[in-house]
Amino acid sequence: MxxxxxxxxxxxxxxxxxxxxxxxxxxxxxxxxxxxxxxxxxxxxxxxxxxxxxxxxxxxxxxxxxxxxxxxxxxxxQAGVSRVFQTPEIFEDLTVLENVMIPALAQRDGAFRLHGWHPLSREAEIRDKAERALADVAMADRRNMPSGSLSRGDKRRLEMAMCLVQEPRLLLLDEPTAGMARADTNATIDLLKRIGSERNIxxxxxxxxxxxxxxxxxxxxxxxxxxxxxxxxxxxxxxxxxxxxxxxxx
Ligand code: ADP
Ligand code: MG
Structure with missing residues (x-):
């Protein structure tokens, strides 16, 4: 190893x-x-x-x-390290899908060039990647919901999708199940196991x-x-x- x-x-x-x-x-x-x-x-x-x-x-x-x-x-x-924070850092006013598109754009363009971005709707390739990341965390059906209205467990899964869309080599998770009910905790364990076996993260x-x-x-x-x-x-x-x-x- x-x-x-x-x-x-x-x-x-x-x-x-x-x-x-x-x-x-x-x-x-x-x-x-x-x-x-x-x-x-x-x-x-x-x-x-x-x-x-x-x-x-x-x-x-x-x-x-x-x-x-x-x-x-x-x-x-950009070197391949993504992180899930201890407190969710998402844009509550944006939709679930938009939240996942932003880190994908940042990864591709670099954080500083985001200021001159195109409308998100024109970013077809980024949108596809974001949709796939949402499917990975079983949230595809919530893609058009405002992120602020998600449950705590779903916000954490959204954050996970925001990391996955960047295709990191190293994923850092700070208390990924903090505040979750047992069912959400177990779903998160399954999700993290799946991410491990399907991709080399x-x-x-x-x-x-x-x-x-x-x-x-x-x-x-x-x-x-x-x-x-x-x-x-x-x-x-x-x-x-x-x-x-x-x-x-x-
Ligand atoms: P953990 O994540 O293991 O609970 P932290 O790394 O958050 O611990 O904190 C370690 C110690 O450093 C704690 O005593 C905390 O109060 C202190 N600490 C953390 N961040 C800061 C900071 N920015 N300024 C001053 N003290 C800090
Ligand atoms: Mg801590």
């Missing part, structure tokens, strides 16, 4: 707080790598360092052999729900107080004393 994402000795401070403390992590291509840990452990901060929203104080982040340090979010996105999943983690992950890194305390296969994580201590102590 080839590493697709390599994180070495990453440190990040917010004033006096050491949010990331010498983080090391290797994600293999084609796998699902989960990052778990108590609230405030630094999981979202780490993800922000992968997508260029934050720059580590020290350390390296390498994607497919390319350093991501100093790259802008849209450059990292590597996934990094931050997740609180252990049912989701153990259903999906090939490998798990446990973060506590900014540091990776354990990295192992799922079957070795459950009974691990250090992990239990981190959760109980957190």
């Amino acid at each position: 080839t590493p697709i994402l390599e994180v070495q000795s990453v440190n990040k401070r917010f004033g006096g707080l050491k949010a990331l403390d010498d983080v090391n992590l290797t994600v293999m291509e084609g796998t699902v790598h989960a990052i778990i840990g108590p609230n405030g452990a630094g999981k979202s901060t780490l993800l922000n360092c992968f997508v260029g929203r934050l720059v580590p104080d020290t350390g390296t982040v390498t994607f497919a052999g390319q350093s991501l340090i100093g790259k802008k979010p849209h450059e990292i996105n 590597t996934k990094v999943v931050i997740e609180h729900d252990m049912h989701v983690v153990f259903s999906l992950a090939d490998r798990i890194s446990v973060l506590a107080q900014g540091h990776v305390i354990v990295e192992d296969a799922p079957e070795n994580i459950k009974g691990n004393a250090k992990v239990q201590e981190a959760y109980l102590g957190g």
Whole structure:
């Protein structure tokens, strides 16, 4: 297996707080790598360092052999990294289909050229791609609905479609099932499994729900107080004393 994402000795401070403390992590291509840990452990901060929203104080982040340090979010996105945010970031006033067309356009044209875009209705090829991504998340029938009227679970699936339409090599998901009812959670697990088998997308999943983690992950890194305390296969994580201590102590 080839590493697709390599994180070495990453440190990040917010004033006096050491949010990331010498983080090391290797994600293999084609796998699902989960990052778990108590609230405030630094999981979202780490993800922000992968997508260029934050720059580590020290350390390296390498994607497919390319350093991501100093790259802008849209450059990292165009290199093949997409992200589902912890809080949905969709345009509530636009339709479901329009929301999926925008990232596809951004991917093709670059974020800055979007200002001079053509009417969305003339973008037939982009529209087709967006329709396919919506079919992948079983939302084709909702394509003309205003996105603001969707249920919470459907908003998350819409976000997933907004990522898939970009055909990423690496998909980063920050708590993809947060706030979902069990049925939606299970549908999301199935969806993520399907995405894995039909296309070669590597996934990094931050997740609180252990049912989701153990259903999906090939490998798990446990973060506590900014540091990776354990990295192992799922079957070795459950009974691990250090992990239990981190959760109980957190
Ligand atoms: P997690 O996602 O694991 O719950 P975060 O990465 O969001 O944790 O946060 C890690 C720590 O860094 C927390 O103590 C949080 O309060 C702090 N933190 C996160 N972002 C900022 C910021 N922009 N400024 C200051 N402190 C922050
Ligand atoms: Mg978080």
